[in-house]
Amino acid sequence: MASSRDDFVIAIRSAFLKKSNKQKFSLLTLAFLSILIIILSSLDIKLVRQTRNVINEIVYRSSFIVSYPENFLLNSIEDIVEYSSFYKDYEKNAIEIEKLKSEKISNKIIRSENEELKALIEDYSLTSNKILAKVIVDHNSPFLKSLIINKGSKDNIRIGTNIYDRNYLVGKVVEVNYTTSRVLLISDLNSNIPVSIAPGNIQAIVNGDGKNAGEIKYIKGNYLNDIEDKSIVYTSGTGSIFKSGIPVGRIEILENQDLKTFKVNFYSSFVQLKYVFAELYSKREEIIKEKIKNTETVELKTDNQNQYLTTTDRLKLNLLNEQIEIYTNTNLKLLNENKKLESKINNLNSQLVNLQNKITSQNKVINQNKVDTKELEFLKLNLIYSKKCKKNFTNPKGFKFGTKEYRDCVINKGKIQ
Amino acid sequence: MINLHKKNLIYKIYVWLPIIVLFISVLNEFDFNYLNIEYFSFNFPFMLIFYFTLKENLHFDYFLVFIAGIINDVVTGFPLGISSLSYVLICLFASYLRNITIRPNLIKDWFYFLFVISLINSINYSILFIVFSYELNFVYYLVNNFFTFLLYIFFTFIFNYYLRGLSE
Incomplete structure (x- = not known):
């Protein structure tokens, strides 16, 4: 029993500590070194970050060179298929x-x-400023859906930069080196995209499924039944992670017994991405960010309570403040316009009253004229037919001058009714 | 068989071939992912490292294996040191098996390899999930584990062929 334990200890010791032929380090040293590197990589230290960036640069380029024959072969096969x-x-x-x-x-x-x-x-x-980037490493790993592009901090790429295939969303930058960056695809399990679903403008969150599609994981409110098949999914811009209005994909409703799942088929196929577009920060965005920074510093100086607010909360607050400013400005504009319109209406009303007065006076004149013309006509006829209508000895059937009957008789040209 | 002079450059390349292949495989992720076959992936470096540590290849430097792990982490986008630890642990287990084995048996090695890769993949998954909060699909790990185990026998024959060439 004791000898077998001894054998075990000897085997363990020789496996862990013994440096066999030509080995520079024992396995135990290397295991500890690995654990140390894991701990260091979990810490956000500038020196570690810079070292990591240098390693990334070298490895990405080497990977691109090593992958070249394989990529060449695959592209050639593709070309042949295309030509056929x-x-x-x-x-x-x-x-x-x-x-x-x-x-x-x-x-x-x-x-x-x-x-x-x-x-x-x-x-x-916002005026978007997109630059073309080449995909240098894309191994389509089943564990982490990401790719490497040949643009980095040198080209103004930052963490969170949106990446597009034509106009469709592909992912965002999660790691930036000097000349290269890593893009986390929206199909990755770690990817969360705040989206709007049209029709209905339903707010939701899409997660990558780890393959080549996405799935709706969270819907704001109880709108599950309002989502239709083939509905369009686009970014909502909530949380300022992605710009709003970028097309993402279409909904496919999968019904498995009572369970209803909403699959999102992305517009872009991530299988063969060769070139992508990286959206750079525009000047206006810079100004907005600068503004946010300035307001943040002022807030920090004036109010100690704000120290407890997280950066995202502050950003949201600033955005809301800006929105309120916009609303108050538009309200002021509308009020001014209203005042102007009111004075205009008053002027028009007075003009209307004047015109109505004019019309009534003119109507009176017209009526008077009408009366005058009737009287003139009567007088004319009276000269001719007065003998026939006037009552006297020779004409007992006639009427007394000035009566209505006399007038009617004259107008009727002497005919006595 | 290959009959080369020991000072020949081709001979030197042949001698260092396992390490060269290991570096190419980690830089290129040699696992046929581009075939886009769902639920098919395997870990070639695991097989290579386990086999050549078990056979105590003179030119299979552990430090270079460790560097290969670092490269693999950079390429796959995992935190630095994860793959290095996995590779070094494989070396450790293989080295232990070599020390306790008197009469090597392929089937025993094969099942021991299954135990080792299952343990290492579990450690790998746990570190990524608990320490680094990565969302990972456990099914992929199981599939990867299964195919790595399955294909070990096939690659063993190729590696044996290589070793025979080296001894001759």
Whole structure:
């Protein structure tokens, strides 16, 4: 019994401590070194960060070079497949182009309408500044859905920079080195996107499913039954993680017995991304951020309570303050306009009264004229037919001068009724 | 078989081939992910490290294995040191098995390998989930574990062929 324990101890000792032929370090030393590195990488120290950045730069470039033959081979196969179906694709594309041409016109109209509406509500219409970035490492790992692009802090890329494939959302930057960055794809399990679902403007959160799609994990309010199949999903901009209005994908409702799940099929396919667009911070965003920074420092100086607020809370508060400012400005504008309109209405009312007076006086004149013309007519006829209508010895059937009957008789040209 | 002079450059490359392949595999993530077969992935470095530590290859430097782990972490985007620890632990277990084994048996090695990779993947998952709060799909780990175990036999034959070439 004792000898077997001794054997075990000897085996353990030789495995852990003994440096066999040509080994520079014992395994125990390396294990401790690994644990030390894990601890250091969990701490946010500048020196560790910088060292990590240098390692990242070297490894990403090396990985790109090492992956080149494999990528070349895969691309060649792809090219061959593409060439074989070239004519069919051409025919398909020709039809599609015709369709797209007509859609483009309607899109232009919608875009201009949208811009007008945005201008009406004084929304932030930020001018986006996108740069093209090449995907240098994309191993499509089943554990972490990420890729490496050849743009880094040198090109003004920052953590949180939105990444696009054409106009569709692909992910955001989670790690920035000098010339390279790591992009966490929206299909990753760790990815959470605040979205709006149209129609209905339902607010929700989409999580990556770890494959190539997403799933709705949280819906604000009880709107589960309001979501339709093929509904459009776009970013809501909540939490300032992603810019609002970026197309994400379409809903696919999967019903498994009583369980209803909402799958999100992303517009962009992450399988073969070669180039992506990184959205840089525009000057206006910089100004807004600067403003937020300034207000933060003022707040910190004046109010000690604000020290307890988290940065995200402060950002939200600042955004809300800005919104209130916008609303008060628009209210003031509307009030001024109202005042102007009121004075205008008063002026118009007085003008109306004047005109009505004029009309009544003119009507009176017209009526008078009418009376005069009737009287003139009567006098004319009276000269001719007075003998026939006037009562005297020769005409006993006549009427007394000045009576209504006499007048009627004259107007009727001497005919006695 | 390969019959090369010991000072020849090709011979030197051949001698260092396991380490070269290990570095290429960690830089390139040699696991056929681009085939896009759902629920199919395996960990080639685990097999390579386990086999060559078990066979006590003279040119299989542990420090280089440790560096390969660091590279793997950078490529996959995991916190630094996770893969290094995994690789060093595989070396440890393999080294222990080598020390207690008098008569090597492939099937025994194979099941011992299953135990080792299951343990290491569990440690790996636990560290990532508990310490670094990573959201990971446990099914992928199980699948990866299963295929790594399954393909070990296949790669063992290739590695044996390589070792035979080296001894000759």
